[in-house]
Amino acid sequence: MCSLNDDFNLNRIERYLALVNEAECEAVIILTKADLVDDCVQKQALVQALDPQLNVEVINCCDDKANEQLAPWLKPQTSIVLLGSSGVGKSTLSNTLLGGSVQTTGAIREQESKGRHTTTSRHLLMLESGAVIIDTPGMCELQLADVTYGIEATFKDIETLSNNCKFADCCHTTEPACAVRMAIELGELSERRFLNFQKLRKENQFNTASLQERRALDKSMSKYYKRTQSQAVKLKRLDKMN
Numbered sequence: 001m002c003s004l005n006d007d008f009n010l011n012r013i014e015r016y017l018a019l020v021n022e023a024e025c026e027a028v029i030i031l032t033k034a035d036l037v038d039d040c041v042q043k044q045a046l047v048q049a050l051d052p053q054l055n056v057e058v059i060n061c062c063d064d065k066a067n068e069q070l071a072p073w074l075k076p077q078t079s080i081v082l083l084g085s086s087g088v089g090k091s092t093l094s095n096t097l098l099g100g101s102v103q104t105t106g107a108i109r110e111q112e113s114k115g116r117h118t119t120t121s122r123h124l125l126m127l128e129s130g131a132v133i134i135d136t137p138g139m140c141e142l143q144l145a146d147v148t149y150g151i152e153a154t155f156k157d158i159e160t161l162s163n164n165c166k167f168a169d170c171c172h173t174t175e176p177a178c179a180v181r182m183a184i185e186l187g188e189l190s191e192r193r194f195l196n197f198q199k200l201r202k203e204n205q206f207n208t209a210s211l212q213e214r215r216a217l218d219k220s221m222s223k224y225y226k227r228t229q230s231q232a233v234k235l236k237r238l239d240k241m242n
């Protein structure tokens with residue numbers, strides 16, 4: 001979920017998409033606070049341009065019409081997780097879908113259009129339709145790790161373009177005959193999207209490496225503990241024998 005006011009951010013939507021695609025869940029981008037802005041159509045088009053196959057809905061979380069708009073996804077035995085920054089309207093939408101005031105909501109800080117982290121734990125809520133929704137606390141920062149597939153899936157257009165670069169290991173910076181830079185020059189690919197792709201890929205590489213290092217460290221630590229424990233047992237046995 002992303003609000004259409006000053007907090008609207010395509011880079012952030014791509015970041016969440018990488019995570020959702022990695023988990024192989026169906027993504028629905030819900031653009032909220034349609035009642036507060038005049039440029040819903042333009043912003044919806046910007047999001048749809050990220051991927052023509054993407055589900056994009058523009059709603060007012062306080063309006064019952066959201067029930068109808070989101071009905072195609074509120075099927076029985078479906079789990080829906082509401083994700084997004086603080087203040088986008090996750091709890092307000094939960095209440096509208098539930099038809100009552102169950103989740104506490106909080107006013108946003110007007111100047112920055114940001115929320116105040118009203119929800120502090122996850123809540124699993126049953127809808128009449130038989131679907132389950134999970135209201136989550138708004139995230140300050142969503143760092144990516146272990147989402148290589150999710151990034152590829154989110155940026156398939158760039159992956160496809162790079163197949164046409166002259167060099168197989170093209171970094172799309174200064175190499176000649178780079179299909180990605182060519183697409184940017186022709187206006188077929190936005191510079192913003194390309195820069196965000198590079199940023200997320202680097203962040204993922206960095207965080208994934210450190211995660212692997214941590215796992216390796218965990219492994220060697222547990223081996224060390226096991227060794228020390230069995231040595232202690234042996235020492236005890238020797239003590240008893242003496």
Ligand SMILES: Nc1nc2c(ncn2[C@@H]2O[C@H](COP(=O)(O)OP(=O)(O)OP(=O)(O)O)[C@@H](O)[C@H]2O)c(=O)[nH]1
Pocket residue numbers: 032033034035036059060061062084085086087088089090091092093104105106107108115116117118119120136137138139
């Ligand atoms: N006008 C309007 N206000 C909305 C809409 N969605 C949410 N709000 C208001 O925005 C504020 C924040 O909404 P919440 O539902 O608490 O936001 P949240 O995403 O749950 O925030 P956290 O729990 O902090 O993560 C509340 O004052 C809501 O009434 C909307 O579509 N239109």
Ligand SMILES: [Mg+2]
Pocket residue numbers: 090091092104105118119135136137138
């Ligand atoms: Mg909330």
Ligand SMILES: [Zn+2]
Pocket residue numbers: 162165166170171172173175177178179180181
């Ligand atoms: Zn290239």
